[in-house]
Amino acid sequence: MESHPHVRVLRGKKIILGVTGGIAAYKAVTVASRLAxxxxxxxxxxxxxAQKFVAPLTFSALTGRSVATDLWSLGNGQIMHVALAREVDLFLVAPATANTIAKLALGLADDPLSATALASRGPLLLAPAMETGMWLNPITQQHMQALIQRGAFTVGPMEGRLASGAMGIGRMAEPPQIIEMARKVLGRNGPLAGVHVVITAGGTQEPLDPVRFVSNRSTGKMGMALATSARDFGAEVSIVHSPLQVSVPFGVASVPVRTAAEMRAATFDLLPRTDVLIGAAAVADYRPATVADQKIKKKSGNLDIELVRNPDILGEVGAQRQQSGRPRVMVGFAAETEDLLANAKVKLESKRLDLILVNDVSAPHSGFGTETNQVTLLDKWGDVLPWPLLSKDEVADRLMVWVARRIQGKGLADLGA
Ligand SMILES: Cc1cc2nc3c(=O)[nH]c(=O)nc-3n(C[C@H](O)[C@H](O)[C@H](O)COP(=O)(O)O)c2cc1C
Known part of the structure; x- marks a missing residue:
């Protein structure tokens, strides 16, 4: 399988991780490890x-790079804080103590972290962590406001259990959240900056009675991978989704729905602001004709359920595309078990899509609930491009490359993927 653990938006990026003296410094070890x-x-x-809480060796072993602890040491004959500050893609401070936040706000520069931050032109991302009293103190709040006004990004702090045992606000955001925010900051000027991408995901649930519904085996994994990737490419992302087994990515607007009718309504509500629509939901084609008010009781004979057609969301959006000019780009997915290409071509044309990704959901490593997908792309210009078996993240990233080129008016032939 063509797969790797690297995250596109993080690969090769120069990130400075500033660690300050709070209990949460131990969690910065996880942040450093995952980024590396x-x-x-x-x-x-x-x-x-910070060195009272964690040893520098832990970080250097995990990152494979030296750790700066002293303003007065020269690395390769260069002044460390000047050399490091050059060409940094992200300056992340996790945890950020009240003391360091104050120093950064005032422009003090008497330790390696604050001196490098002052010299750096890269974006600053702060993950504050402190006791509730320190956080809510007006002077800390003023310093935070000053930093935010100068363009700093923040993640957390969260409500929860603090090191003292008390409950309250001040707990550092968890490492996965910090990394997600770092990805969002790094991607903010990406090829989809200023573009609103709307994604539908998951299998809709069509109620039969108060406790039962008709649905399918879609987990929403592909939709979430698409949302994460679009966010990392700089897009504003909304995801219209049925109840999911996976969580909505950080920094993505969640629009929860249950039925196909609700998904249709939510998609049309967003349409005037939609640049790119990606239909990755497994919308139930049929729903029970009636929904019982009470739980249907077991009887001796069989039970017949009448199913009626659900709205064809992408079909309806496609039908009005010419008048409204929205969405500018429209992508569909076709989960098939036979005649893949022929079925996908019919969908592509009938729904007036620009592109369709078809996968064989009966294949062992492709489709519902798997980590991987083997898709073939068909576009409206007649190009057909089979992709190898890829992780769903990689499928999403490749699709976003195509979407970004399409937004710039180029087709599949230019993709070279
Ligand atoms: C056990 C212990 C835990 C601490 N935890 C925090 C904390 O979570 N947040 C904070 O702002 N300060 C905390 N402090 C206080 C800072 O360590 C202190 O203000 C220090 O000067 C910060 O230096 P720095 O910002 O240069 O790392 C803690 C102190 C101790 C002794």
Whole structure:
């Protein structure tokens, strides 16, 4: 399988991770490790207080790079804080103590972290962590406001259990959230910046009575991979989804629905603001004709259920595309078990899509609930492009490359993928 753990938006990025003196410093170890595994070049800067909590060796072993702890040491004959600050893609401070936040707001520069931050022109992302009293203190709030006004990004703090045992606001965001926010910040000027991507995901649930519904085996995994990828490409992303077994990615607007009718209504509500629509939901083709008010009781004979046609959401959106000019780009998925290409071609044309990705959901590593997908692309210009078996993340990233080119007016032939 053509797959790797690298995350496209993190691969090769120069990230400075500043670690300050709070209990949450131990969680910065996970942040450093995951960023490095995802392909980023992570240079860790530690304050003196941070070294009381975690040893620099832990970070250097995980990142494979040296860790700066002293403003007065020269690395390869260069002044460390000047050399590091050059060409940094992201300056992340996790945890950010009240003390360091104050220093950054005031422009103090008497330790490796604050001196490098002052010299750096890269975006600053802060993950504050402190006792509730320190966080809510007006002086900390003023410093945060000053930093945000100057363009700093923040993640957290969260409500929860603090190191003192008390409950309240001040707990550092968890490492996965910090990484998701780092991805969003790194991708903010990406090829889909300023573009609103709407994705439908999951299998709709069509009620039969108060406790039963008709549905399918879609888990929403592909939809979530698409949403994550679109966000990393800089898009504003909304996801219209049925109840899911996976969580909606950080920084993506969630529009929860249950039935095909609700999904249709939510999609049309968003349409005036939709640039790109990707229909990855498995919308039930049929729903029970009537929904019983009470739970249907077991009887001795068989039970006949009449099913009626559900709306064809993409078909309806496609039909009005010419008048409204929305969405500018429209992509569909076709989950098939036979005659893949012929069925996909019919869908592509009848729904007036620009592109359709067809997969054989009966194949062992493709389709519902799997981590991978083997898709073939068909576009409205007649191009057919089979992709190898890829992780769903990689399928999503490749599709976003196509969407970005399409937004710029280029077709599949230009993709070279
Ligand atoms: C056990 C312990 C835990 C601490 N946790 C925090 C914390 O979570 N957040 C914070 O702002 N300060 C915390 N402090 C206080 C900071 O360590 C102190 O303000 C220090 O000067 C911060 O230095 P730095 O910002 O250069 O890392 C803690 C202190 C101790 C002794």
């Amino acid at each position: 595994q995802a392909g980023a070049l992570v240079d860790v800067l530690m304050t003196e207080a």
